[in-house]
Amino acid sequence: MSARFLRRSAWAAIMLMPLGAAATEGGMGRPITGQQVNSNAGIVPPTPGLVLSLASIYFEGDIEGSRPVSVGRVLSAGMEATAAYNIANLTYIWNTGQGRWNFASGIGIPVQYTKVEVSASSNLRPGLSNTDSGTQFADVWINPIVASYHFSETEHMALSLPIYAPTGAYNPDRLANAGQNTWTFSPTIAFTKLMKDGGEFSTLAAIDFYTRNDDTDYKNGAVFRIDAMWTTAIAPQWKLGVVGGWIEQLQDDSGPTADKLNGFKGRSVGLGPIVTWGGKFGNQPAAFSARWVHDVDAKNRPKGNGVAVSLTLPFL
Numbered sequence: 001m002s003a004r005f006l007r008r009s010a011w012a013a014i015m016l017m018p019l020g021a022a023a024t025e026g027g028m029g030r031p032i033t034g035q036q037v038n039s040n041a042g043i044v045p046p047t048p049g050l051v052l053s054l055a056s057i058y059f060e061g062d063i064e065g066s067r068p069v070s071v072g073r074v075l076s077a078g079m080e081a082t083a084a085y086n087i088a089n090l091t092y093i094w095n096t097g098q099g100r101w102n103f104a105s106g107i108g109i110p111v112q113y114t115k116v117e118v119s120a121s122s123n124l125r126p127g128l129s130n131t132d133s134g135t136q137f138a139d140v141w142i143n144p145i146v147a148s149y150h151f152s153e154t155e156h157m158a159l160s161l162p163i164y165a166p167t168g169a170y171n172p173d174r175l176a177n178a179g180q181n182t183w184t185f186s187p188t189i190a191f192t193k194l195m196k197d198g199g200e201f202s203t204l205a206a207i208d209f210y211t212r213n214d215d216t217d218y219k220n221g222a223v224f225r226i227d228a229m230w231t232t233a234i235a236p237q238w239k240l241g242v243v244g245g246w247i248e249q250l251q252d253d254s255g256p257t258a259d260k261l262n263g264f265k266g267r268s269v270g271l272g273p274i275v276t277w278g279g280k281f282g283n284q285p286a287a288f289s290a291r292w293v294h295d296v297d298a299k300n301r302p303k304g305n306g307v308a309v310s311l312t313l314p315f316l
Contacts, residue, residue, distance in 0.1 A: 030164060030184055030208060032059050032083075032306045033270035034245030034293035037227035039278075041202040042156040042192035044102040044148035048095035051314045056086045061295065061304020069264075071116060071175050075257060078119035081302045085112045085138065102148045108141035110168075112178035136169035136178035158190040162206075172215040182220065183211040198233030199241065207250070218258055221251030221265065229274055237279040243291050244271040247301070266300035287312040 035057055062080040063069055069079045089108035096102050115133035146160040163186070168179025188206040195201070204227050210220035224247070231241030245268075252263025274291040289310050295303045 030180070030186075031206075031223070031225050031245075031247060032057060032085075032293075033247055033268045033295055033298075034227055034243050034272060034291070035306055035308055036206070036225060036245065037190070037202055037204040037229050037243065038310070039200065039202065039229070039231070039239075039276050039287065039289060040156075040192050041190040041204045041229075042148065042158045043150075044093060044104045044146055044158060046096070046098040046102050047314075048093050049315055051091040051093065051312060053089040053091065053310060053312045054087075055089070055308065055310035056084065057306055057308035059083045059085075059302075059304060059306040061298075061302030063300070063302050069118070069261075071118065075260070079302065080117040081304075082115040082133075083112060084114075085110060087111075087138075087141070089141070091143075100150050102150070104143075104146045104148070106141075106143040106146070110138040110141065110178075112136060112138040112168075114176040114178055116175040118175060130175075132175035134169075134174075134176050134178070138168040138178040139164045139180055139184075140167045141165075154194045156192045156194075158188075160188045160190075162186045162188060170215075172213075180210075181213045181215055185209045195232070198236075199231045199239055201228070201230045203228040212255075216255070216257065218255040219253060221249050221253050221263070223266075224248050224250050231274065231276060237277055239276045239278075241274050241276075242271065243274040243293060245269070245293065249300075264300050266298075268295050268298040268301045268303070270295045270306070281313065285314055 060082045063078055071079060087108045087110040089106055091104055091106040094103040113135045117131040141162060141164055143160055143162045146158055148156060148158040150156050164180070164184040166179060166181050166183060170177045170179035170181040186206045186208045188204060190202065190204040192200060192202040206225055208223040208225070212219040225245065227243065227245040229241060229243040231239035234240045248267045249265040252258065252265055258264055270293040272291060272293040274289065276287065276289040278287045280286060291308050293306045295305070
């Protein structure tokens with residue numbers, strides 16, 4: 001592969017980093033609209049080594065007060081949610097050379113601030129107010145293997161199976177939980193096309209499969225999601241573009257509470273700007289990105305705004 005491709009993709013392992021929070025049972029899915037795709041999403045670079053990725057996403061949104069929502073053991077009318085999700089992700093790029101295939105693995109440790117306010121509730125535990133908040137460890141994210149195939153120096157694809165483990169703080173009697181108390185398996189495909197002007201088009205699609213929450217007997221239905229971003233170079237190291245996402249629940253939720261909510265299938269669509277930078281800190285390649293995504297439509301999910309920033313530092 002050419003030196004130009006190696007330079008552009010040296011920090012591409014940012015694609016392994018998830019940006020998401022909350023759960024379908026609480027009105028959302030693990031993903032937040034438009035926050036899953038990253039620059040060079042389809043590329044695992046051939047240069048082996050460790051990559052540290054740091055990211056933070058802030059989301060604030062609400063579900064209309066007339067719409068019932070299941071939050072743990074609480075069945076509320078309406079919900080306002082705020083989440084500040086912060087994750088440190090470590091990725092190892094395997095030494096597989098400069099052939100058609102390259103491989104990587106990753107693990108992420110997240111900490112999340114969560115605030116939830118419900119409008120009314122028919123079964124709120126005595127002593128618990130309609131507002132709850134806390135800062136807790138969220139569910140650990142594991143990506144055992146990412147397989148990236150290089151069609152050419154400009155077109156790339158990545159296949160992976162990220163897994164969320166129920167390791168985060170969870171109490172079914174609380175409104176605000178960073179953990180989800182479920183395993184989630186997310187088969188994922190990503191594609192990246194590098195443009196001659198230095199910009200790119202990247203897209204990422206996945207289906208999230210949830211196990212049952214044994215504490216509430218609630219099982220989230222499978223959730224399909226697709227995000228895409230397009231950028232163009234505005235300076236030697238800077239790119240500006242648009243990013244958007246569509247989340248569509250494929251199956252009804254199940255369980256006694258879900259039956260009362262007629263399956264509670266949700267969807268959302270969001271769109272907004274993104275800016276990225278790729279350069280060097282000292283002698284090491286590095287990458288930075290920032291985005292804002294506004295939900296233009298939502299059903300059975302909080303409708304609001306998400307702002308995210310990320311920094312990637314390879315130790316090659």
